[in-house]
Amino acid sequence: MQDLSGKKVLIMATEGFEELELTGPRDRLGAAGAEISIASPDRNPFRGRVKDEPTIWVQPDMLIEEAKVEDYDALVLPGGVINPDQLRTNEEAIKLIKAFDEAEKPLAAICHGPWLLVEADVVKGRTVTSWPSIRTDLRNAGGKLVDKAACVDGHLITSRNPDDVPAFCEAIAEAVAG
Template sequence: MQNLEGKKVLIMATSGFEESELTGPRKQLGDAGALVHIAAPTMNEIQATKSDEWTIKVQPDLTVGNVTVADYDALILPGGVINPDQLRTNAEAVEVVRKFDAAGKPVAAICHGPWMLVEADVLRGRKATSWPSIRTDLRNAGAEVVDEPACVDGNLITSRNPDDVDAFSEAIADAMCLEHA
């Protein structure tokens, strides 16, 4: 993986995120030198799921309403069914996605995370992938849907499921390094 010293990554989530889709990129990008923060709707701990069972709790570093896009080099949107389903009803969270995309910064969504891209209306004319059950949603939002471990279309990075976390994290690292090349 690329050296990410000096890079800052924001993971936006709420309770119901898929554990490995937050913890995997956080660890891999952190181990490569990036500073990784977690934003949630409130400062209350958020809880992960794994195979529909509740697991670990994570403390957010800031609230979604306090995110400053200029402070970060990339945005990660983990899946899990509950997490993006809740976040897409949060206007501030949707606006964070739009602002990262408008700034041309890497926006990475995995599994059900691309629901946030649908809600933010940033998929028109772009290639993307996701968990199979939401691919129709991506198509209806104007995306060309592909079945790849890590689909990269400009600043947009999408992946299918927890098995793709390594490819997803690598694509995010590569995109952050290209951004400033």
């Protein structure tokens, strides 16, 4: 993996994230030298899941509304069904996603995370992938669907599921390293 020393990566998540889709990027990108921060709608610890079973607790570092695009080199959006479903109704979360897209900084979403890209209206004309059950949503939002472990379209990075975390993290690291 690329050396990410001096780089800052923001992970945005809340209750119900798929464990490996948050811990994989956090741990792998962190081990490569990136400083990782986690933003959430509130400061309370929130719980991950593996499939439908509750697992680890995560303590956010900041509120979503406190995160500024200019302070980070990339934004990562883990999946899980509950996490992106809650965040897509959060105005601050959607504003932050749009800001990363407009700044053309790496914007990475895995599994059900691309639901947030649909909500932020950043999918049209882009090649993307996701968990199978939300592919129709991506297609309806104007995305071109592919079925691969990590899909890179400019600064937009998408991935299908927890099994793809290594390829997803490698694509993020390459984009962040420049």
